Amino acid sequence: MAELKAAKSVSENPCHMCMPIGGILPLKGVEGSMVLIHGSQGCSTYMRRTIAEHFNEPVDVASSALNEKGTVYGGGENLKQALDNIRRVYNPRLIGVLTTCLAETIGEDIERLAAEYLAERGLTDLVVVPVNTPGYGGSQADGYYLALRRIVAALAVPTSRHDKINIIAANVSPADLREIKRLLVAMDIEYTLLPDFADTLDRPYAEHYTRMAPGGTPLADIRAMTGAAATIELGMTVAPAISPGQLLADEYGVALHRLPIPIGVAATDLFLRTLREITGRKAPDDLLAERGRLLDAMIDSHKHNFAGRSAIFGEPEMVYAVTRTCLENGIWPTVVAAGGAGDAAVSLFKAALAESPEPSYFLSETDFAEIRFRSAAAGVNVAIGPSDGRYLTEKEGIPLVRLGFPILDRMGGQRILSVGYTGTANLLDRITNTLLDAKHHSYRSKLYEEFYKGRRLHMAPAQAR
């Protein structure tokens, strides 16, 4: 496997976003919570637009709207006024405060400001969770796990042992979250799923609209995560310093199992096996039948899939899960790009890609110009990742299977199901059908060119002679 790092001074068509947008998602998955972005107005507007378009949901995120004055003299007053206004309009039980490049650069101490605010207003039942998410400090995936860790840190209290299991979800779709819950219910396991934006970011239509979407992980459940039987964190690529599961292990002794997102046979098996090890409960026959159906699907399409050469990009955790799923099916990962993946993640990817009989490129810090160049040179014929991959379709004719976050140019980003045996079968079908589509689209003209028109041209001069 060749590893490439772009050593350029310019990023050409970015393939990741900034930290605070990653922090918004888990906060949206906590019951009764609101988000405040501490910085200038634009950051929160861009992020709202991206999230709203992916989920097709209203995404209310407030901004402290730092202006010139706040930037020069400090934004403390803005921040406090913002918290006041959020409480008036939304009456939340928890407010996450995420910083931006601007707030970090001018050195805002949000921890102190938050504490001051609560003391000054005499608030005892509101939780404010400050999270430092400088846009230049990492990618959205870092912001996602860090915000989760801070939520847990802010709420955790020592709890006596109980039987529940903590599941810390990666940035998967609401449909995926629902599927994870279904698997747990099928195995009769009690759990706390964090974050849980299955309902808040995919809210059913109802006659009466409420500003705060119903759903999300209850605060009481998060507090009690400290007493759980174990934590399963879907976060193989996550640095321990920003891992919520690691915090629960270090400070409360909750056993931590780090697993990949359960996409693919092996990863789903591992998920269910780990649940069994922790709880002693077996997967019911229904789930085993789903497994059998997935295997059946894999066999049905294996020849088509074996023609696949994939470019996989997006958030590291999703890219890792999809890479392994592609490896299971012979859709050889050819260009793998996980923007912002740290050192530990890089070795994970290397180990996985070592399984491939075909050459592959792993790009840990990259942009779409690089992905395009590598993909074209290596004969990639299917791209898998978020919407921005349409650039590869437009420029190189490589079809895109949309997966991950964000999906901005298609409906239903929130409904894409890819976890579990059933989700994997969905995902595989989408990939296989994309390959088939390309094949069926071109085989007539290709064969004509190769065996008819090509020959005739070849023979024509001879006949003329």
Added chain:
Amino acid sequence: MAQALAIDGRQDFITTKGRQISRLKCDDDSIAGAVSQRACVYCGARVVLNPITDAIHLVHGPIGCASYTWDIRGSLTSGADLYRNSFSTDLKERDIIFGGEKKLAAAIDELVAKYAPKLVFVYSTCIVGVIGDDLGAVAKAAASRHGIEVIPVQSSGFAGNKAAGYRAACDALFRLVAPGTAAEAAAVGKDRSINYLGDFNLAGEAWIIRDYLAQVGVDVNVVFTGDASYGELKRATRARLNIMQCAGSMAYLASRLEETYGIPYMRVSFLGLADTADSLRRIAAALGGGDMSRRAEELIARETAVVQPVIDSYRAKLAGKKAAVYVGGGFKAISLIKQFRELGIEVVMVGTQTGRKEEYETIDSLVADGTVILDDANPAELEKFMTEKGADLLVGGVKERPLAYKLGRAFIDHNHDRKHPLSGFAGAVNFAAEVYTTLCSPVWRQVKTGGDLSG
């Protein structure tokens, strides 16, 4: 009202027709903690300049800003497509501490080597303003190193709102069009053609208008900035008249061009039948009338004959509905009020992100008593007034769409990444068709029934 609004300080940004419009506050910073629908200075500058097709648009800042604005507009091109890329210096922690000037210079060098552009825009973002990188100096040095134009755009996010970004973009454009040679200076205002300001060629809209004007006998010199190229912009000052569609973004440039080069400008609007016809007439008259006016009348008659029956057929289905409008600029809001009227629809709530005082006065004079007028609204207010006023439909951008749908109301996208034109006669039909497809969709019938399964 104040109590229902909940956010302190928002009272002055909202009024109801019939009360005093002069009290309405606008052009002010958003209130902290409000979920404002507005963007930042950088965004304002970027949306105005981005349609320039053969320029490098380099964002000096952290990756996010460039990431969110990659190919953000539906501006079409007839030539180069360099503008559809998003270039960023991708500043990291180290650059924040030690300064990003070197990285910026290297980035420009790499891009010039790869793309050989004639023009590079360098946008500053929030932190660049704070760490004090000297954009001007880096740009100047790069310009002389490569013999091309490198123009800094002072668009630090916190230094005002989107309107300040429009101004920063206009500053950059003004600098760009300045005649460089004696021959260019002598040619100022001498050409018979006109410039078209404030159209970004969303879904080819500038092409539609260019074609109408050609039929009237008017040559369009340069469009600012839809489908514009460096070479075209350089000859902008030759035109004898500027017509201006989007005043929010272009009024400042238009008045500077008038002051400095004596090129007069007039406001136009190509949204809706009435405005389109009126604008064509006024342009022809301003250019001397006569044959042009005659051709304008012919064009209007020809197009109206085709389009009016279609619009009327929609009107028959839509009359009596109520609309709410929440868009970026005041100009657009004004046109929409008129356009809805052409469809028999009354606007009951109207607001903008960056409307100006005069525009709000015009809005006030257009709407019926009781209409709510508001500046820099937020979701809570939109929800409240749409419900209170019984709006059947909302016009807005991407962020407002899910809210309208969740409230069970129709929605019209009037944002800048649209894929169908809304300008001119063709656009008026598209608009009417879109209003029809959303208001009269059978889904609302399903939505309003069916809640009785649980009983």
